[in-house]
Amino acid sequence: MPELPEVETVVRSLEQKLSGLTITAVDLFKPEVIRFPKPDQFIEQITGKQFQKKLGRRGKYLLIHLSDGLTLVIHLRMTGRLIYCEADLPVEKHTHVIFHLDNGKHLRFADTRRFGRLQLAPTAEVSALPGIRDLGPEPLDKEFTREFLKKELRRRRTRIKSLLLDQCFVAGLGNIYADEALFRAKIHPERLAPDLTTREAAGLHKAIIEVIAGGIKHRGTSFRDYVDGEGRAGSFQHHLKVYNREGLPCSHCGRPIERIKVAGRSSYYCPSCQKPK
DNA sequence: ACGTAATCCTGGAGGC
DNA sequence: TGCCTCCAGGATTACG
Structure with a gap:
């Protein structure tokens, strides 16, 4: 179950891979995994966006910062996986979203139990989102005394x-x-x-x-x-x-x-x- | 305002 | 072997 250390590891493993790449297309097989905005809007808004140099994390939330001041917020919940892979890798069961990247590779979201959620938000508003707004301190931050x-x-x-x-x-x-x-x-x-x-x-x-x-x-x-x-x-x-x-x-x-x-x-x-x- | 219980979902485990 | 039931679990919601 992805808790803070798992999400942090995903952030670190994806950061250097995604940096500078652009999303060229999105396959959305299970629209209900998108929390906001509506699925067609989600696809429209995220297509063409470029990954920033740094990814972020807040608690168990994965923050994928994109161009034009947008951030893709992902919670993996129980069984969610975010995998960067070759486009010809067989698509595993329960893959709900595929982001096509401009280097020909894929970023895939798969989640057996379908509890995980993706959400697009202005980067400046991420800290005020429900679920993130009321989070306590990061255990490794100095404010957690x-x-x-x-x-x-x-x-x-x-x-x-x-x-x-x-x-x-x-x-x-x-x-x-x-x-x-x-x-x-x-x-x-x-x-x-x-x-x-x-x-x-x-x-x-x-x-x-x-x-x-x-x-x-x-x-x-x-x-x-x-x-x-x-x-x-x-x-x-x-x-x-x-x-x-x-x-x-x-x-x-x-x-x-x-x-x-x-x-x-x-x-x-x-x-x-x-x-x- | 606070705390607890039901809810979502599927694969795996256990019972018979 | 196979069918059935139960259970895990994070956050949201619904209720006390």
Whole structure:
């Protein structure tokens, strides 16, 4: 599932490939994946546009900056893939959009579960878009401080796992990195946010930064569908301590990892290292 | 204002 | 082997 490290890896893998290329045509097989504007308008507006030198990212949103002050905003959700490839590569199942490029290659959007969305917006208005407007700080930015985290924990009466998944709290964490951060901080997912001690908050702050940085360093977690912009898998799945490891021994104490539901989401944790308190 | 639950969608897993 | 049911999961919406 593309979370911050996966989206960042896609950005980095596509940036140098797309820079300076122009979109010559668009095949739109599934119009419903376009969030805005209407499909025919989308095609009309994006055709002929040139990719800028830099791509961007905000939380889990991929920002593809184009000429004439336009930005293509993409959210991959669960199974979305954005692949730069040769035009003669067989079109994989669930390919919903193909951008034809002026070097003869393709940029393809494929998404098995069709949750992902593409949206075209003026670059200047991207930060005000619904979904982006209310995002919390980037976990690797300096504004995501220990003090900020502690203050938010006190303000929000909810379970810590739910809070970590709330993009308005901090942007980019999903189920995998949230569970991994909680394990590294030795905090049970059902603990109430305001109940965390200052020491625990500091540990969680450090753990969030470490797992996100680790995910980026290993080019993302290829648990099932995820690959980068060139179709390559990441390797952070080899460094996961709890996620998808139900019944397997904890790397720290050897006790079996357990799975519970928190706010409707699977949560993997070590019952020994992460006490409910 | 806040929090939780249903919703979308398909492939894979598990039951029998 | 095959059919059926269930489930994963991010963000939006709908509801309490």
